Structure formats: structure tokens, C-alpha cells
Amino acid sequence: MVKREIVIFFLLFLLGLFLVYTYSEVTKSKERIFERIEQHEISKIAYVLQNMQQQILKHIHEYDYQDLITFFKEKEHAIAYEEMLAMMLTSDVKYSYILYRDEERKFRFLLDASKTDKASFNQKFDVNAHEYDLVYTTKKSQIIRQQNIENLYVTYLHPIIKNGEVVALFNIDFTTDIKSIILESIKPLETLFTLLTLFVVIFMAMTLMQIFHYFITKKKIFTDPLTKTFNRNYLEEISSVLNLGNYSLAMLDLDKFKIINDTYGHKAGDYVLSHASQIIKNSIRDNDIFVRYGGEEFLLFINNRDSKRDICERVRDKIAKEKFVYNGHEIYVTLSIGLHTNPYLEKNMQEAIKKADTMLYEAKKNGRNRVVVYDEKRETTASSSFSSKDLAFVKEALDEDRVTCYYQPIYNHKTGEVFKYEALVRIIAQDGTIITPYQFLPQIKSTNMHYKLTQRILALVFEKFRTNQKLVSINLSFTDLNNPDIEETIIQALRVDQDLASRITFEILESDEVDDIESFKQKIHMLHSLKAKVSIDDFGSGYSNFKRIIDTEANYLKIDGSLVKNIHKNSKDFKVVKSIVHFATQSNMQTIAEFVHSKEVYEKLLSLDIDYMQGYYIAAPTPELLKKEELFQ
Amino acid sequence: MKKLFLLLLVLTLFANDKDIIQAQILEKIIQNLSTNQKVVVWSDNREIIKEFNKKGNIATTQDCHLASIIILEDKKSLEKELCKKAVFVLDYALLSEIPHSFGSMFYKKGRPNIVIINSRIKEQNIKISKELEPYLEEKIW
Numbered sequence: 001m002v003k004r005e006i007v008i009f010f011l012l013f014l015l016g017l018f019l020v021y022t023y024s025e026v027t028k029s030k031e032r033i034f035e036r037i038e039q040h041e042i043s044k045i046a047y048v049l050q051n052m053q054q055q056i057l058k059h060i061h062e063y064d065y066q067d068l069i070t071f072f073k074e075k076e077h078a079i080a081y082e083e084m085l086a087m088m089l090t091s092d093v094k095y096s097y098i099l100y101r102d103e104e105r106k107f108r109f110l111l112d113a114s115k116t117d118k119a120s121f122n123q124k125f126d127v128n129a130h131e132y133d134l135v136y137t138t139k140k141s142q143i144i145r146q147q148n149i150e151n152l153y154v155t156y157l158h159p160i161i162k163n164g165e166v167v168a169l170f171n172i173d174f175t176t177d178i179k180s181i182i183l184e185s186i187k188p189l190e191t192l193f194t195l196l197t198l199f200v201v202i203f204m205a206m207t208l209m210q211i212f213h214y215f216i217t218k219k220k221i222f223t224d225p226l227t228k229t230f231n232r233n234y235l236e237e238i239s240s241v242l243n244l245g246n247y248s249l250a251m252l253d254l255d256k257f258k259i260i261n262d263t264y265g266h267k268a269g270d271y272v273l274s275h276a277s278q279i280i281k282n283s284i285r286d287n288d289i290f291v292r293y294g295g296e297e298f299l300l301f302i303n304n305r306d307s308k309r310d311i312c313e314r315v316r317d318k319i320a321k322e323k324f325v326y327n328g329h330e331i332y333v334t335l336s337i338g339l340h341t342n343p344y345l346e347k348n349m350q351e352a353i354k355k356a357d358t359m360l361y362e363a364k365k366n367g368r369n370r371v372v373v374y375d376e377k378r379e380t381t382a383s384s385s386f387s388s389k390d391l392a393f394v395k396e397a398l399d400e401d402r403v404t405c406y407y408q409p410i411y412n413h414k415t416g417e418v419f420k421y422e423a424l425v426r427i428i429a430q431d432g433t434i435i436t437p438y439q440f441l442p443q444i445k446s447t448n449m450h451y452k453l454t455q456r457i458l459a460l461v462f463e464k465f466r467t468n469q470k471l472v473s474i475n476l477s478f479t480d481l482n483n484p485d486i487e488e489t490i491i492q493a494l495r496v497d498q499d500l501a502s503r504i505t506f507e508i509l510e511s512d513e514v515d516d517i518e519s520f521k522q523k524i525h526m527l528h529s530l531k532a533k534v535s536i537d538d539f540g541s542g543y544s545n546f547k548r549i550i551d552t553e554a555n556y557l558k559i560d561g562s563l564v565k566n567i568h569k570n571s572k573d574f575k576v577v578k579s580i581v582h583f584a585t586q587s588n589m590q591t592i593a594e595f596v597h598s599k600e601v602y603e604k605l606l607s608l609d610i611d612y613m614q615g616y617y618i619a620a621p622t623p624e625l626l627k628k629e630e631l632f633q
Numbered sequence: 634m635k636k637l638f639l640l641l642l643v644l645t646l647f648a649n650d651k652d653i654i655q656a657q658i659l660e661k662i663i664q665n666l667s668t669n670q671k672v673v674v675w676s677d678n679r680e681i682i683k684e685f686n687k688k689g690n691i692a693t694t695q696d697c698h699l700a701s702i703i704i705l706e707d708k709k710s711l712e713k714e715l716c717k718k719a720v721f722v723l724d725y726a727l728l729s730e731i732p733h734s735f736g737s738m739f740y741k742k743g744r745p746n747i748v749i750i751n752s753r754i755k756e757q758n759i760k761i762s763k764e765l766e767p768y769l770e771e772k773i774w
Contacts, residue, residue, distance in 0.1 A: 095742045106767070117742055120774040123725070126746045149743040150651065173742060 085113035095173040227277035244344040247301040251356035257296035334369035406621035420471030561595030568600035656684030665762040675700030677710035
């Protein structure tokens with residue numbers, strides 16, 4: 001937008017220059033026209049006066065007069081020369097007369113051929129221009145450009161020289177008529193130029209104001225108001241032009257920030273964010289780019305220099321050592337950093353951010369308050385399925401509060417009641433469409449964004465079910481459970497609300513991610529200790545370890561949909577499900593069959609003594625909690 | 634800005650510079666004159682009196698009988714009994730027509746001219762400063 005404004009301003013500036021130049025040329029031309037006319041008129045007059053002077057001198061000599069005074073005192077001479085001089089009076093010449101300078105250096109009329117305002121012979125004439133005296137000293141003609149005399153614009157003085165001395169002078173006064181005519185004819189043109197210049201100046205001022213306004217707005221758009229750092233808009237603006245070859249990319253995240261907000265309030269959180277940002281800004285150089293990526297996450301583009309890791313370590317160390325004091329509370333925070341030293345190797349900036357985010361995930365997983373650097377060699381295969389677009393998509397949804405939960409009833413066919421609901425994450429796209437987790441969850445696996453999303457879901461579900469006395473299931477992966485932030489979120493929410501805890505079931509997917517069985521057991525135990533229930537999700541497909549399931553003492557076993565969906569026509573699936581139900585009963589666990597999509601499946605499952613059922617045949621997930629009357633619609 | 638532009642336009646159209654210049658010259662002349670009486674001016678030209686009053690340097694009167702100097706533009710304005718007062722005319726020709734007039738300020742060929750008749754100021758005990766001496770004339774031409 002601003003480029004267009006600058007071009008317009010430049011064009012207007014050029015136009016303005018052109019107008020000023022043209023106006024100046026017109027003015028100069030006007031002066032040149034006056035000069036030409038003046039020269040032309042004067043040269044004609046001078047020629048005539050020269051002849052007249054010769055005639056007068058010849059006459060004086062013939063009649064043997066001592067001087068001009070005695071010569072013109074004679075009436076007949078005066079009349080004769082007056083008539084001669086009067087012939088010069090035209091529309092351009094207003095007065096023509098002869099003056100002489102007396103002994104007191106006063107100028108007096110010898111002869112006045114003017115038709116109006118006629119002077120008497122020898123009448124004193126006050127002249128205030130020094131050119132009159134110059135005629136006597138230089139013996140040369142003089143031109144006076146009149147400024148203050150009404151209707152006159154030029155006076156031409158021509159000496160009458162007798163015996164090498166100036167004895168008198170012709171005085172010819174030109175009227176302003178010609179000048180006025182020329183000025184009048186040029187005036188519309190001058191007015192036009194003045195108006196055009198005025199308009200151009202006004203437009204230039206308006207354009208300048210717009211440009212100024214643009215930059216002010218731009219600054220506001222690109223600056224985060226809390227931390228005064230760049231925001232994500234700025235990142236989008238520079239992403240296409242920033243040469244990643246010149247930078248390393250670090251993703252920074254304040255550890256346990258949610259706890260600060262929950263414990264000391266959002267104002268304290270804001271204070272910590274803004275103060276921490278200042279510390280980070282003070283630790284980097286002007287040519288580094290520091291961006292608030294959202295929430296407590298920051299991006300730091302470190303301009304290429306040695307020891308990028310050291311810079312990150314220094315920043316991390318400073319934050320860790322800082323005592324944030326708010327309202328008398330001493331708050332300590334730490335910083336986890338994921339660093340990608342060669343972001344230019346990625347397809348684009350979003351890919352590089354995603355790699356840095358993965359490293360941040362590692363840093364969090366490994367205990368926070370640390371810097372993890374991306375190792376290209378180790379990660380080449382693992383990273384192939386990443387989609388940077390999805391990472392940004394989830395990030396924006398979180399920031400813009402577009403993450404929500406749908407709830408699918410889990411039906412108790414024995415009582416005909418809704419036993420509980422399973423919370424299923426959804427993202428409301430900017431165009432209002434509802435995006436299911438299959439479209440974004442796999443892509444953010446193993447990134448810090450996954451944790452953020454899980455935390456948001458937990459907050460949403462806890463809030464919704466805190467007071468409604470209904471039961472709910474929430475899906476958690478083992479890595480989610482292993483994340484200290486998520487663990488703390490769960491503990492904080494459920495420890496103080498045992499009623500809520502008793503109504504919550506965590507559906508945990510048993511997968512090959514569970515590499516540390518002891519840790520897995522501990523986490524399940526922790527959930528049990530909070531009075532929450534545990535369900536093993538997707539049991540019967542992929543990775544299923546019966547021994548481990550028994551050890552975890554789960555409350556529910558959710559049979560994988562792939563075994564359920566064809567149960568009415570596949571006898572093998574039927575047998576497997578039957579075995580699982582038997583195993584669950586023996587292990588003191590209740591069973592839930594998912595993917596109940598048809599009446600046939602539903603009826604087949606009835607024969608298996610399954611405890612609960614869930615699927616589109618019973619009810620699809622909805623934003624609101626469905627009642628039993630609304631099932632089987 | 635707009636108001637200023639309008640004001641300038643009005644001034645340019647209606648200002649009578651010639652009258653103002655004439656009043657300024659006359660003020661200079663009167664200030665360089667001295668008579669036996671206190672100088673109080675009356676004139677048949679209202680503009681001149683208005684200008685004098687605006688400046689406040691010269692005492693003026695609306696009653697010509699109370700004036701010590703009369704500035705006269707039109708001979709008809711001069712009452713007979715006032716003929717003996719010092720008269721300064723605004724037309725060179727009036728110098729000849731009013732024998733008691735001692736000087737004149739007038740425009741000749743667009744230029745302001747001053748003439749003071751030496752014999753008449755002597756008769757009327759009017760003294761002039763050096764500044765006015767270049768304008769002294771012995772006779773009317």
C-alpha cells in the first residue's frame with residue numbers, strides 16, 4: 001500500500017516541480033516581454049529626440065541665443081517645439097517635456113508638450129530620482145523604472161548636449177497601459193498555475209499524512225503492546241523476505257507460566273512476560289530479531305555469529321537468575337529454548353520454526369530450563385512428515401481462542417442412560433468450519449504445540465464439568481502425561497476438587513511410546529491417587545500388552561474401533577472382541593465399544609455383554625451434552 | 634488564511650494610497666512650519682484631517698475660524714473673512730488665485746511637488762525649517 005502512496009507522492013512532487021518551473025518561466029518571459037517592448041519603444045523615441053536635439057541646437061546657433069532658457073522664453077519657439085514634442089504623445093507616452101537644472105540644482109520646466117497636467121515655463125519640478133543628476137554627470141540617457149508613480153512605468157531621460165555640456169534633458173514618461181494589458185492577459189494563466197500548485201501541495205500534504213499514518217499504524221500492527229517486541233504479524237510480513245541464511249532460530253518458552261498466572265494473577269503474569277522480554281532484549285544485539293510468538297512463547301532470530309548456543313544459554317541463565325518481584329511476591333521463572341542453528345536448510349520459515357519448536361518440546365520433556373539444539377543428522381528421517389502449515393494453524397487457533405471440545409455420549413445400554421461423555425477436540429477454522437483432530441493432531445505430534453493444545457483441552461473440560469455432575473473422558477497420550485506442565489495442570493485442578501476428579505476418566509493410548517513402564521505405572525498411579533479413573537484407549541489393535549494393562553489397574557478398556565466396526569459380519573473380529581470382554585471382566589475392568597455405527601453392530605455387541613457403547617449410531621459428537629432422549633436420532 | 638486573503642483583497646481594491654501619502658507629506662510640511670500662533674489645521678479635504686487625527690501629531694479643528702493654517706483644495710471653500718489666515722493650497726494654480734496662500738503641495742506628472750513662496754511666508758511671519766528650504770520659490774511661474 002505504502003509503495004503506491006510513495007509513487008503518488010513522487011509523481012506529485014515531480015508535477016509540483018514542473019509547475020514551479022513553468023510558473024518561473026512564465027514570469028521570466030513576462031519580464032522579457034516588458035524589456036523587449038521597452039527597448040523597442042525607447043529606441044524609437046531616442047532616435048526622434050536625437051533629431052530634435054540637433055534641430056534645437058541648430059536653431060539656437062542660427063538665432064544666436066545664449067542658452068535654452070532665453071530660446072524657449074520666446075513664445076514662437078516654445079510653441080513650435082511644443083508641437084514637435086507633442087507628436088510623441090501616444091497611448092504609450094503620457095508626458096513629454098524638457099527640463100533643465102538651475103544654479104540651485106533645482107529642475108525646472110523649459111517646455112511641456114503634455115496634453116494634461118501641463119506645467120508653466122520655468123516651474124520648479126521636484127524630482128527624487130538620482131538618474132536626473134546622472135544625466136548631467138554621465139551625459140548619457142537614463143531609464144527610470146517607476147514603482148510608485150501612478151500610471152507610469154518607465155521614464156526615459158535624454159540629454160541635450162551643447163558644447164560638450166548637458167544643458168537640459170528630454171523627459172518622456174511612458175504609461176503603464178501596455179504592462180497592464182500584458183499582465184491582464186497573463187493573469188488567468190498565472191491564476192491557473194497558482195491554483196494547480198496549490199492543489200498539488202494539498203495533495204502532497206495529504207499523501208504525506210497518509211504515509212505517516214501508514215507507518216504509525218504499521219508500527220502498532222507489528223508491535224506486541226505488552227512486551228513491546230515484534231508480534232506474529234511482523235513475522236508474517238518478513239517471512240518472505242528474511243534470509244534465513246543469516247540467522248539461527250531459537251524458540252523460547254517460559255516454563256510453568258500458567259502456574260504464575262494461576263497463583264499470582266494475570267497482571268503478575270503480564271509483568272513477568274514484559275520484564276522477561278526486556279531481559280532477553282537486553283541480552284541480544286540490534287540486528288537480532290525478537291518476536292513474541294504468542295502467549296509465553298518467543299522466537300529469536302540470532303544474526304549469524306559464533307556460539308549461538310552460548311547466546312541462548314546466557315539468555316536462559318539470566319532469566320533463571322532473575323528475581324521477578326510483583327506486589328511483594330518473589331517469582332522465579334525458567335526458560336526452555338529450542339535452537340535450530342541452520343534454519344536455511346528448511347523449506348521455509350514455518351518449517352524452521354517447527355524444528356525449533358520440536359527442540360523446545362525436547363527441552364521441556366527433559367526437565368525444562370535448558371537449551372536443546374537441533375541435530376540435522378539425527379532428525380532427517382523423523383522430520384519428513386512435518387507440516388509447518390498445521391503448526392501455525394493450531395498456534396493461531398490457540399491464540400484466537402478457536403479451540404473447542406465436542407462431546408460424544410458413551411451409552412449404558414443396560415440402563416438406557418448416558419453413562420458419560422468423551423471430550424473430542426475441534427478447531428473452529430477462521431471461516432467457521434469445524435476441523436476434526438485427524439486433520440491437525442498427527443502433524444503437531446512431538447512439538448511443544450501438542451502440549452499447549454492438551455493443556456487448553458484440559459482447561460476447557462475441567463471448566464465445563466466442574467459443576468454439572470456429569471462424567472467425562474479425556475484423551476491423553478503417554479507423552480502428554482509425561483509432560484511436567486500437563487501433570488501439574490491436572491494435579492492442580494483435581495487435587496482441590498475431588499468431586500470433579502471422581503467424574504473424570506483419562507483415556508490413555510497404550511502405544512510404543514511407553515518406553516518406560518515404571519514411569520507409565522507411576523503416572524497412572526498418580527491419576528488414581530487423585531480419584532480420577534483411567535481407561536485404556538484403542539485396545540486390541542496395534543500395540544497391546546496384556547501384562548502391562550493388568551499392572552496399570554485401569555478402570556476401563558476401550559475396544560478399538562477397527563475390531564468393532566465389522567463385528568456383525570466378521571466372525572474373527574467377533575471372537576477377538578469376545579476375548580477382550582472376557583479378559584476385562586476377569587481383570588475387573590469395564591468395557592467400552594467404540595465405532596458403533598449401525599444397528600447391526602449395536603445388536604451384535606448386545607450379545608457380548610459389553611458394558612458401554614459409543615458411536616454415530618448412538619450419537620455423533622456435539623458441542624452440547626446430549627440427553628438420553630436425544631440418542632438414536 | 635482565507636480571512637487574511639479577503640482582507641488583503643479588500644485593502645488592495647479600496648485603499649487610497651495617494652491620499653495617505655499626501656497627508657503624510659502635508660504633516661511633514663506643517664511640522665516644519667512655525668507661526669506666531671499655535672498651529673491648528675483646518676482643511677476642506679476630510680481625508681487629510683482624518684489622517685492627521687489618526688496620527689495625532691497635528692492639532693486640527695472642524696471650525697475653520699479656530700484654525701491657524703488652512704489647507705485648501707477648493708477655492709470655493711474659502712470664506713472671505715478667512716483670507717487673512719495662512720493658506721496652504723493643494724493646487725499650484727491656486728497659489729496665483731489666492732494671493733494670501735503661502736505654499737502648495739500638489740502632484741505634477743504623478744510626482745508629489747512642494748512649492749513655498751518666500752515673499753508670502755515673510756509677509757505672514759511664517760518660519761520654515763531647513764528641510765523646507767529647497768522648496769522655496771521667489772515667484773509663481
